[in-house]
Amino acid sequence: MPLRPLVLLSLVGLLVACSSSAPKTAAPTPGPAPQMAQKKAQASADLGPLPAYQRELSGTLQGVPAGAEVELALIVIDERSRPQQLLASANLIGNNKVLPFHLRFNPDSFPVGARVELRGRASQSGQLILHLPAQRIFEPTTQVLGQLQFLKAP
Numbered sequence: 001m002p003l004r005p006l007v008l009l010s011l012v013g014l015l016v017a018c019s020s021s022a023p024k025t026a027a028p029t030p031g032p033a034p035q036m037a038q039k040k041a042q043a044s045a046d047l048g049p050l051p052a053y054q055r056e057l058s059g060t061l062q063g064v065p066a067g068a069e070v071e072l073a074l075i076v077i078d079e080r081s082r083p084q085q086l087l088a089s090a091n092l093i094g095n096n097k098v099l100p101f102h103l104r105f106n107p108d109s110f111p112v113g114a115r116v117e118l119r120g121r122a123s124q125s126g127q128l129i130l131h132l133p134a135q136r137i138f139e140p141t142t143q144v145l146g147q148l149q150f151l152k153a154p
Contacts, residue, residue: 005037024065025057032100053108055105055141056104056105056143057101057102057137058116058143058145059100060119061092061147062098062148062149063130063149064092064095064099068123069091069124070092070099071090071121072090072091072117073089073118074086074089074116074117074121075087076114076115078114087105087106087110088105117135118132127141127147131153132148
């Protein structure tokens with residue numbers, strides 16, 4: 001097959017592909033939070049009964065506005081206050097009310113003698129708006145932490 005018609009066909013195909021209209025910008029999603037965040041938050045909330053090999057931190061979060069995406073994490077912290085290992089995490093969606101949480105973790109992965117903290121942050125439209133002061137967790141047992149207050153992010 002001659003090369004000239006093949007090159008001409010390729011150029012025409014390239015021009016057709018490049019001449020398509022510009023992509024339309026997506027309109028903001030209606031509702032309080034994106035669909036993906038809501039699905040992750042729903043999966044975190046529907047945990048079922050606590051298995052014998054897991055432990056749980058639970059309590060309530062205060063000061064989270066409706067639609068804010070909340071991320072909680074149980075993290076091993078080194079001597080320079082840097083995160084080293086993620087032990088557990090959960091995602092929730094704020095509802096402008098007291099927000100209950102349950103964070104499950106494996107007690108076998110809890111390092112002996114290391115500093116472990118519960119940390120949290122809340123974001124809205126991809127921007128950090130609130131943070132949870134670090135809560136030190138001393139032992140790998142099921143604990144009720146009570147009411148935890150979110151503060152404005154610096």
